[in-house]
Amino acid sequence: MNKTFKIYALIFIIILVILALLEVNKKEVTDWRKNFDVNQKSPFGLFIFNGEAKHLFKNNLKKIEQSPFEFYNQHKKEKHNILVVESEIDTESWYRIMDEVSKGSDAMLIVSNIPKEISDSIGYYDSTVSFEEQNVLKLTDKKFQNDFIKLDKFPSGRGFTYIKPNVEVLGKTVEKNNPEQANFIKAKFGKGNFYVHSEPLFITNYYLLKPGNIKYVQDVFSYLDDKETLWFVEGKTSESQFFMRFILSKPALKYAWWVFLGGLLLFIFFNAKRKQRIVPVIEPLKNTSVDFVKSIGNLYLQEGDFHDMMAKKAQYFLNKVRMDLLIDTQHLDEEFSKKLQLKTGKPIEMIHEAIALIKKGQDPYASVMKEDLEKMNKLLDEILK
Known part of the structure; x- marks a missing residue:
């Protein structure tokens, strides 16, 4: 066993020991990012909602992995429901949604922010109206007065600061130190209606797992008629095509991959030095x-x-x-x-x-x-x- 191999083996063992110590002492870290991803089981993902959505919409839900602009250019639909949950949608797609609603469809927009020109056309302005750490979401209809959700983790504090006369308030945010603020509205638009909710946290994993909260969710979606619902989930359900996605998704395989890369870099580093040229074999002179x-x-x-x-x-x-x-x-x-x-x-x-x-x-x-x-x-x- 030569000296260089011993050095590589020692470095490799040290790296393995360090990784083992880190793994043993690693504390589970909760991802509190508001990703609203249908594949994520983190607190603010939509994994549970994605699994329950078909029952919620009576198996009349269809997920669309195209932008509204692309989809409606390729398909002509009768009156239907449109669902958008905290997605980045381009302006042209918003206008296509408005066009479909004006023809008689209904749109449920559960978003904390959309382009100002779109919200102005619908009939409201939205902004951050509160910085409280906790608040309660409730509906204004008396038949839903016992159904509410308490937001105790990172509420967005979004609400509607200006509402046009033709807009109906369906839900409000209640706080201790602030007046009630509208967060759920219905706006008549052409032959259809827009339902806009400014706090998408209420359908995330964290809140749906709490007892009783599912009733509030059912109440919100009960405003939509019983017809086909198109849920635009572009960029949420499409699986990553990166060839390493499986390895990087498994902690053990991910650690093994990084150890392999580290060992390969060490090998390249130590072997990058110029080695001595091979000494030619010189035959000894014959004893004549x-x-x-x-x-x-x-x-x-x-x-x-x-x-x-x-x-x-x-x-x-x-x-x-x-x-x-x-x-x-x-x-x-x-x-x-x-x-x-x-x-x-x-x-x-x-x-x-x-x-x-x-x-x-x-x-x-x-x-x-x-x-x-x-x-x-x-x-x-x-x-x-």
Whole structure:
């Protein structure tokens, strides 16, 4: 295991430990954003309303994922209901809604703010009329006097500051320190009607889960006639097409993905440095002396000149004795034998036999056989070990 791999492994383990500690100590954080998203289960999402809407409208509800402008350019509808819940709608689409209402349709607008020119055409002005932390929504009709909703979390405080004479007030906001303010109105427009509610919080998850609040919601929508209702939810129900949406939607997979990216970045960072160029392999020079000696030896063997080879082997041996053992080789007598025996530790008989063969090799008139050469070569090599 090299040093670089150990560094990567250590960094990776440290990151995993940190993420584990963060996960263990993580506190659940509530998302209080007013997203009004039909897919969100956060307090101010519309997940519950989306699930109950079909029953509320007696299975006569159709969700439209186009803008009103695009939809009405492609479809011609008889009298119907229009539902808009806190959506960003372009001005041309508002005018198409007004055109449909003028022909006899009814529109329920549950919005905190729409373009001023549209609200002015309908017959009211809206603005923030209160900054109280709590208020109560109630309806003006006596048959609904026992149905109300208490807003105790982030009410918008929106209301209608000016209402034209032809506009009917259907609901109000009640506060302790402020006079009652209209928040739900009905405005006659051509052959149809606009129903505008300025506080969309009352249909969010947080308030629908509280006991008794569903009755207020049913009362509000009871003003619409029993006919087909088109709910324009452009940008709310369309699922994200991002290829990582599933991984990022699961906490465990999301953490794994970020750890993978972090490890990849660390790997790229540490490997971005320029590495040493590969050192080429240089073949060592061949020892041609050995090949030369082998060639000469083969030549002598082919010629069969064993006497000359013994003489040269004897000469080489005596030279080694003089240089390495510092023994005089001028006289190969008994004194020479004893000195050689003392310095090499070999048996005296072996030394005597070797000296006899050396002398035989030095004698130009001696008869030498191949066996003599082999025996002398073996003895001399053994003595010099």
